[in-house]
Each structure stands twice: as C-alpha cells, then as structure tokens.
Amino acid sequence: MDQIHKRFAADQIKVLLQGYCRGTIERASVEETLGIGKTRFFALLKEYRHNPKAFSPTYKRVTPAKLSTTVEGEIERELLREKGLVEDRRLPISGYNYSALRDRLRKNGINVSITTIIRRAKSMDCYKPHRKGKAHDREVLTASIGALVQHDASLHLWSPYAQEKWILITSIDDFSRKLLFADFFPHETTWTHIQAAKILMQAYGIPLRYYVDSLRVFRFVQGRDSVWRKHVLQTDDVDSQWRQMMRLLGVDVSYALSPQAKGKIERPYRWLQDRIVRTCALEKLSAIEEVRSVLKEELDRYNNHQVHSNTREIPAIRFEKAIS
Secondary structure: OOOHHHHOOHHHHHHHHHHHHHOOOOHHHHHHHHOOOHHHHHHHHHHHHHOOOOOOOOOOOOOOOOOOHHHHHHHHHHHHHHHHHHOOOOOOOOOOOHHHHHHHHHHOOOOOOHHHHHHHHHHOOOOOOOOOOOOOOOOOOOOOOOOOEEEEEEEEOOOOOOOOOEEEEEEEEOOOOOEEEEEEEOOOOHHHHHHHHHHHHHHHOOOOEEEEOOOOOOOOOOOOOOOOOOOOOOOOOOOOHHHHHHHHHOOEEEEOOOHHHHHHHHHHHHHHHHHHHHHHHHHOOOOHHHHHHHHHHHHHHHHHOOOOOOOOOOHHHHHHHHHO
C-alpha cells in the first residue's frame, strides 16, 4: 500500500484528526479510513496536536543513532532497580512501569523511547506482558464541573523505608477528571475526611454531589455497623457525622456498591500509587512529608501535563475551559 501522504492530502487527514480530538469520530474509523494502525495513528495525532497549522503527514526516514555505552548502562541499571521493586512483595506493585522509568532517565538527561526500553527489558528478563482486560466505558456522565465529586481513600505502605502505612485521600471532579484534592494522613478517621472536604470546598466551592463507597465513615449499614444499634433502624436511618456535615451544606451523596463502580477514581489512584511507591523506594524516602513532595509532583503531572484517555484533554485545561 502507498504511503499515507501519497493517498491523502494533509487537509483531509487534518479533518479526521480534528474530528477525533472533538470526540465526533472514533479512532477505529480514522484508522480504517486512512489504512493505518494504532501506532501510526497516535504518531500522527501527536504531531497534529503539537502544531495543527503546520501539520504534514510526510516524514523523512532517519537511521536511529546507536546508544552509547553509558546510556546502555543507565538503562540496564534502571531496569534492574525496577525488577527489584516488582519482586518486593511488601510493595503494592504488580508490574513494570516503563513510562515511569523513561521519565527517571529524562531527569538524568537521557532521552530514549519506551520501545527501546521494552526491547532491553525483554533481553534482560525484566518484562511482564500486560493482561488484556475488558475495555472500560467510563464515560463522562456529568455536564459541568462540580456536578459530581468522586471521593476515595487508599491505605498502603507507600515506601519500604517507612515505618507504617499511611492513608491517601483523593477527590476527583467527574467532568474534567481533575484531582481537586490529594493528601496523605497518618490514620483514616471521620475527621480526616471532613478536613479533606473542607479544603476542597474552600478552594473550589461546594459541589452538587459526592460519590463515595459504603465505608462506615460515610454510611450506616444495618447489620454491620454496631452491636449497640437499635434493631428498628435500617440502612441509612442514621446519618454518620460526615453525612450530617454534607446534609448541612446541602450536598447530595451517592454510594457505590462495588469497587468496579468507582472506576473513574480507581484508575488515577492506581496511576498515583504506582509512581509514588516507585519514587519513594528508589529515593529511600521514609517520612510522610518527603512522600508528600512526591505526591505534589505527580499531582502536577496528572492535572497539568497528561492528556486523559477518556476526555482527550488535559484535566486542568478542561476544568478552566468549563469555568470560562
């Protein structure tokens, strides 16, 4: 088959990519029309987003430069460190994260592609194939920011050098996917969740609804919460302190009945967890304040620099556009 720039004009390809960015055309349809695969599609999309006006599908073949012995050594060293983290059963890490490894190399002035890193990983037995799961369909169901805030917490040993586990509490805006709050606490209590909500509302205003799980902090469930309960009370007949606070503020509360129902916040959680744990282990961090600085850096990356897979926008930019 002829090369893409011989079969289509640049303007024709621009129209298709623009439609994909606006959400009016599916990726599969663009690939089928252009006769290209997933890798080529995202390469074109990246170039188009970088400079839509100057976009051109033509390219010059360049023979890749051979990596120096020093760079090869750094890649090997980082892969072996990564392998040590994956094999440490104390850490909540189940697989390799080559994107995080690439970012660590970039901090040291080494720019290599993920494909190059994976090739080296396979040759060094530092590779685990990803399990193919079902494609998620966690679409944006809200029409504006503040309509729904998903709130959750996660208890882990965030660093092998820490003496105890800490709780990470996060809140994400459903429409923009921006993480509005994220912080570590030594222990999980009703008061920590109230403080988290207070900080969020002072910064962004009072949302219409919170979406939480059925943890006893958020919800009274008949038959579970206390042996001292009155047997005439049913689920939700009694408000927890956190729920009383929300009721006074006029904030509605919805409850997720399973972890799968909270996929929108679970995915950012896994993303944060994976990168934070790796950084803490590699930099030998042990204090909660040190780990907070890592969280702040990853929060900035997620909110301000990374395009979300569902919205196809950077969360902070989507949030600001919604305000304007």
